[in-house]
Amino acid sequence: MTTQHDTSRVQVFKHAAGVYEGMVAFQSAAAKNFDQTVAELVKIRASQINRCAFCLDMHYADARKLGETQQRLDLIAAWDEVDGLFTEREQAALALTEAMTRLSDGHGVSDAVYARAAQHFDEGELAHLIAMIVAINAWNRFQVTQRAVPMSMAKGRA
Template sequence: MDLWKVAPEVYKGMSAFQAAAAEGLDPVIAELVKIRASQLNKCAFCLDMHLTEARKAGESQLRLDLLDAWEESPGLYSEKEQAALALTEAVTSLDGGTPQGHFVPDEVYERAAEHFDEAELARLIAQIIAINAWNRFQVTTRALPASLRDGGKR
């Protein structure tokens, strides 16, 4: 299904939400978050798009290659980036929860709050939610990555 063609108002709403989430958020962190969530959600469409965008913006191939193992890559990602990635994983997974019933552990949230002021943190959370929504739309509708549509020339 081409969801965006049959429901353009949904695309318009998602695009507005995405733009609002990105406003004022560090673009490097925003791309890392989009890529990490897309890895967790196995969204080939979004991975293809955001890896391509990150490379065009000058992101190093090493950082992109090791993003799936960011916790095991000392010194490659800043403390702020690591806090954003940890929050991304917690919000994306929402699995199991803590004994207190919290699905995003307090220590993960507090770590992010140490590196982001309240407005930035709100945008970061919105960014994580936005990419998770985009991932779910694309995975559900079997969206074909652009690189596969154009014969792998990207």
């Protein structure tokens, strides 16, 4: 994955290759045997909240490759406002994503949000979902801090 960065910012993965390798291994472990559609929705929603252009660009493209519709991609930021567009399982994952991503709002992950997720995911799936949300939040923080340029924009530069 080659990206251009703000040259005044440290390129974490260049100077700490082990961190990058660890993140890739963590992301891979989190995603193992997990529903790819739900995974991409989670990655997109967390990246929207965290304002990570690099990750949004990547995960919108990945979701399209999986056959995700433009309507769902357009409305994911308002998933809880559009009845019937997202499944109950997807909504539970998105609610958990929002709660875990917005920890600094002081609300934590409520029992209701957690119970909703637990209703739609078995314990193994829930563990992977939680790990996936942690991973995308970490990726977002690296890329935002480095001011990573979205890949679709960086391709035209050289």
